[in-house]
Amino acid sequence: MNNDWKEKGYIDEAVDESVDLKKEIRRLCEEKDAVVLAHYYTMGEVQEVADFIGDSLALARKAAKTDAKIIVMCGVHFMAETCKLLSPEKKVLCPDLTAGCSLADSCKAEDLKAFKEQHPGYKVVSYVNTTAAVKALTDVVVTSGNAKKVVDSLPKDEKLIFGPDYNLGNYINSVTGRDMLLWNGGCHVHEKFSVEAIVKLKAEHPEAVVMAHLECKAPVLAVADVKGSTATMLDYAKEHKETKEYIIATEAGILHELQRCCPDVTFYPVPPEVSEGGVGCSCNECEYMKKNTLLKIYNTLRYELPEVTVDESIAKDAVKPIERMLELS
Template sequence: MLKPEWKEKGYIDEPVSKDVDLKTEIRRMCEEKKAVILAHYYTHGEIQDVADFIGDSLALARKAAETDARIIVMCGVHFMAETCKILSPEKLVLAPDLNAGCSLADSCRAEDLKRYKEEHPGYKVVSYVNTTAAVKALTDVVVTSGNAKKIVDTFPKDEKIIFGPDHNLGSYINEVTGRDMLLWNGGCHVHERFSVAEILKLKTLHPGAKVLAHPECKGPVLAVADVVGSTAVLLKYAVESSDSEFIVATEAGILHEMTRRCPDKTFLPVPPEIGEGGVGCSCNECDYMKMNTLLKIYNTLKYEWPSVDVDPDVAREAVKPIERMLELS
C-alpha cells in the first residue's frame, strides 16, 4: 500500500533486507510483470547493466513502442517518460522518481512558447526532443541532436523558424545550415559547464586523444572538437575509430557504455569549469539522471508507481511533431 509520504516525495524509499539482491529481484519482477526497463546513457552504470535497453531519449521511446511489454520503466528524466507515454498510450509508464526533471526542458514552459509564437506569426517551431509534452504540442516538428540538421534542411531556405529550447544546439545548426533561426535561450546545466580551457589541459596531457563533444556544448567547445554529435554518434565513432584515447565533452554516464564496448580504449571525461570565486561545479554529471537508483526501480516495479500520464488532448497534439520527425528522418 502506498504511503502518503511516498506520494509527497514522488518516489518510494522503502528499504529492503540486506539479503535481497536488487538486480536479481528487478529482473525477476520484469519477467513476472511483463515489464521492460529503459535506461538512458546518462544514468548510473549499474542501472544500465540491469536494463533491457539503453540509449538516448527518442531511441528508448521508440523501443518502448515496439515492445509488447505491459509496463515500461523509464530510467531517465520526466520528459522521457512523457514521450514513452505519448508513443505507447496503452502501456503503464513508470518513473522511479518523479523529481527527475530536466534543466533544458524546464527552460521552456509551454505558456512562454505560446506567447512567443503569438509575437512571431508565420514562424514554424522546431523543438528539441528534450521538451515537455505541452511544448511538443505547440511544435511543428521535433528533432534530436542527431537529426536536427537533416530536418531543418527540409525547410525552404526562406522559412521563418523558431528553434528551441537549446540555444547551443540551435547555434550549431544555424552554423552548419547557414540559417538564421530565432533561438530560444535555454540550455543544459551539464553541457553549459564544459570549457575550452579544461579540454586544452587534457589535450596537453593526452596530445593524441580525439575530442568528442555533444552539440549542447557552447560554440568554443565545439570549435576545438574533432567530432560533434549526439550520444549515439559519439559512441559509434568511439567504437569504430582506430584511435585509442578520447576526451569526452558530454555527460559522464556515457563513459560506462563506451568502456563496456571498447575495454581496450581510454575515455577521459571533461571536468566542469571552475566557477566564480574559484569554486568548481560539483561534477560533470546530471543530478536528475542520477536520481534513478536500483532501490527506486525495485520499489516502482513492486508497487507499479509512480506512473506518468499525459493529458489525452495534449498527447494527441504532441504526437504529431514526433510523427513528422519520423517521416523526415
C-alpha cells in the same frame, strides 16, 4: 507501503540487504511483462539492469515499438512523457518523478505560446528535451542525433523557431545555413564545459580525440574533433579502433557504455571547471539522471508507481511532432 511517495515523487521502501535488486528487477519484468529503458546518462548499474539503453532518439523509437505492457523509463521526466505519448495504451512508470531537466524547465509552454504569437508565420522546431505541453505547440521535434537531418528536410524558405537549446540551435544554423530564431535555453551540465579545461587535458594527452555533445557552447564545439549526440560518440569510438584515448565533453554517465564497448581505450571526462591546481578529476554529472537507482526501479516495478500520464487534450497535439520526427529520421 505508505503514501509519502506522493510528496517525495518516488518510493524509497527499504529492502533486506540480502535481496539481489538486479535479479529481482529482472524477475519482476518477466512476471509483469515490463521493459526497462535507460538513458546513457544514468548510473552504470542502472544501465546494466536495463533491457535497452540509448539516447533520446533511440529510446523514443523503442518506446513506440515495444510490445511490453509496462515501460519503466529510467531517465528524466520528459522522457517518460514521450513514452506515454508514443504508447498511450501502456502503463509508463518513472522511478523518480522529481528527475527533471534544466533544459526542459527553461522553456515553459505559456512562454512559448506568447513567443509564437509575437512571430506569426513561424513554425516551431523543438528539441526533445521539452514537456508534453511544449511539444503540443511544436510542429516537429528533433534530437541532437537527427536535428540537422530534420531541419534540412524542411522548406528552405520556412521561417523557424528553434528551442529550447540555444547551443544546439546555433550549431544547426551554422551547418544548414539557416537563420532560425533561437530560444535562449540550455542544459546546466553542458553549459559548464570550458575550452580551458579541454586545452589542459589535450596538453596532457596530445593523441586524444576530443568529442563534444552539441549542447555544449560554440567555443567548446570549435575545439572538438567529433561533434554530435551520445550515439554519435559511441559509434565513432567503436568504428575507430586505432584511437586509444578520448577526451569526452558530455555527461559522465556515457563513460560506462563507452568503456564497455571499448575496453582497451582510455576515456578522459572533461571536468566542469579548472581549479587552481589544474584540471582535477571531477566529472560533469546530471543530478536528475542519477536519481534513478536500483531500489527505486525495484519499488516502481513492485508497486507499479509512480505512473506518468499526459492529459488527453495535450497528448493529441503533443504526439504529432514526435511522430513526424520519427517519420523523417
